[in-house]
Amino acid sequence: MSAPLRLKGIRFDETQIAGLAAAGICLHLFLRYATAAPPLAHLFPLYVVLALGGIPLFADLAARVRAKEFGADLLAGISLVTSVLLGEYLVGAIVVLMLAGGIALEQYATRRASSDLRALTRRAPQIAHRRSTGGLEDLPLSDVRLGEHLVVLPHEICPADGIVVEGHTHMDESLLTGEPFEVSKAPGAAVISGAINGDDAIVIETTRVPSDSQYARIVRVMEESACKRPRMRRIANRLGAWYTPLAVALAAAGWMRSGDPGRFLAVLVIATPCPLLLAIPVAIVGGISLAARRGIIIRDPSVLERVDRCRTLIFDKTGTLTHGKPVLVETVCASGFPEEQALRFAASLEQYSKHPLASGLLCAAEKRGLALLSADEASEIPGQGLRGRIDGRDLAITGRKALDPETAARLPAGGLECVLLVDREFAAFFRFRDEPRRESGRFIRHLMPRHRARKIMLVSGDRESEVRYLAQTIGIPEVHFGKSPEEKVAIVEREAREAPTLFVGDGINDAPAMLAATVGVAFGRASDITVEAAAAVILESSLEKVDELIHIGRRMRSIALQSAVAGMLLSAAGMMAAVLGYLPPIGGVVAQELIDVVAVANALRVSMVTGPLSDLDT
Secondary structure, eight states: OOOEEETTTTTEEEEHHHHHHHHHHHHHHHHHHSSSOHHHHHHHHHHHHHHIIHHHHHHHHHHHHTTTTOOOOOHHHHHHHHHHHTOOOHHHHHHHHHHHHHHHHHHHHHSSSSSSHHHHHHSOEEEEEEEETTTEEEEEEEGOOOOOOEEEOOOOOOOEEEEEEOOOEEEEOOOHHOSSSEEOOOOTEEEEETTTEOSSSSSEESSSSSGGGGHHHHHHHHHHHHOOOOOOOOOHHHHHHHHHHHHHHHHHHHHHSSSOOHHHHHHHHHOOOHHIIHHHHHHHHHHHHHHHTTTEEESSHHHHHGGGOEEEEEOOSSSTTEEEEEEEEEEETTTTTTHHHHHHHHHHHTOOOOTTTTHHHHHHHHHHHOOOOOOOEEEEEEETTTEEEEETTEEEEEEGSSSHHHHHHOOOOOEEEEEEETTTTEEEEEEOOOOOOOOHHHHHHHHHHHHHOOOOEEOOSSHHHHHHHHHHHTTOOOEEEEEOOHHHHHHHHHHHHHHHHEEESSSSSHHHHHSSEEEEETTTOOOOHHHHHHHEEEEEOOOHHHHHHHHHHHHHHHHHHHHHHHHHHHHHHHHHHHHHHHOOOHHHHHHHHHHHHHHHHHHHHHHHHHHHSOTTOO
């Protein structure tokens, strides 16, 4: 997308130039055919169009030629100059209208609400709180020193990496680490910048200054990824690369054959690639509209050209292929202790807890229709577990460290877990998983046969046991676990060098990888930062919507190519007629406009879909 154009201090954009050209052409035709105005009077509007619109457009084209950017609009620039040199000012004004109109459509399709790094700045904490004699003192992050004691208020974003020295809370680190649940924080526990605090204030001692924190490193990785991201050749430019020299050669042949420079202009104006300049942006706008109706927000329109060409597909785990919620998958009870009673006791006690595994036990009890019991007393000490008295029994939910080594060794290892003690004796062991989405397996299995995927990878910051379990469950052969944002970027960059790459994620730690991928897709629960880094955002967290996005891209690309190629073939027929002298310059312009109508009408079909777009169930 080109920058706004300037002429002698006057600032123009392509939409304004297109409006000026349309008004100038209409005024010229009115003065010429509806009044007795002298030639200079009815030509004056065209002079204005060419001066205020044509010169900036030509200057912009010339700058791109100097930068060796030979796009599909080069022919329009040559036609513009030739029409002025030959005195065909109406032809030149129409070329200005076509060229500016096409660029304006492209700008409309690619306009974005904000930049990636503005979103990072919005979310990043700007101040920290330090205790002073008068209470809390706010200070800029740049003034925070190593070993400083800072207060993190409830629901506040942690300003620096550190260690808890006072207080107990839970923190949501999922968007940073990929771990799916809130993490309990007690004195001695590590905290990371960017994590969201829970309901209680804590005091931390900084172990890194904010500029060297994990959150700051993510910002730097995003900046580096954005700078290194390769520019993609667009459909119009790829087609224009061979079409432009062919048209110029035919125009020159017509001129040499007849000795009439008007033939050169006539060939160029019929050759002006408006099916590329107009039909492709119209198809892209149609694709954006269709995606929006399906709950998919296209932030970078070029994603529609690229997504169906991605042959390597990389997925984050938590919240992408899984729901990000704990699900009880295994219960091991002590001999003689009924499983149903163990679950009833555990869920009855967990209803008084904010522990991340509490929801898993409560949901499991609800599914079995178990009535919960009231506790005579209940207390939770972070780091030591949940204790209470229910139905005359002393209950505790804790970790396997509370068991004797022999009992602990008999229990399954790995994953999220907790232990139920009844009257200080082992009663039950519960293991949880972050279970895959219902459609995850079907989606992964259909990518190779339906979308020509060559490689499918799972890259996560989560622990090995959880990542391997998910990969085995849904059928992903290649896994990478415990990866930092920097390591994710390295993996994505390596794969993107080999083939076009699609990355799907939802956490802040996924944002740099999204920028490094050919196409980055974020799920709707993602943070502002992740959304800003993504080329497309799936509002409903569903893999079926990812499949729809691929199909929308395929449809848009197919129809855009139909419009462009058919339009160029019609233009080629017109060029031959102009070479032979059957089309004068103004006739070439009119013929080109008719071709445009056909090409644009076909491009409008992109958004005209009412049926299903996904083949996930086929």
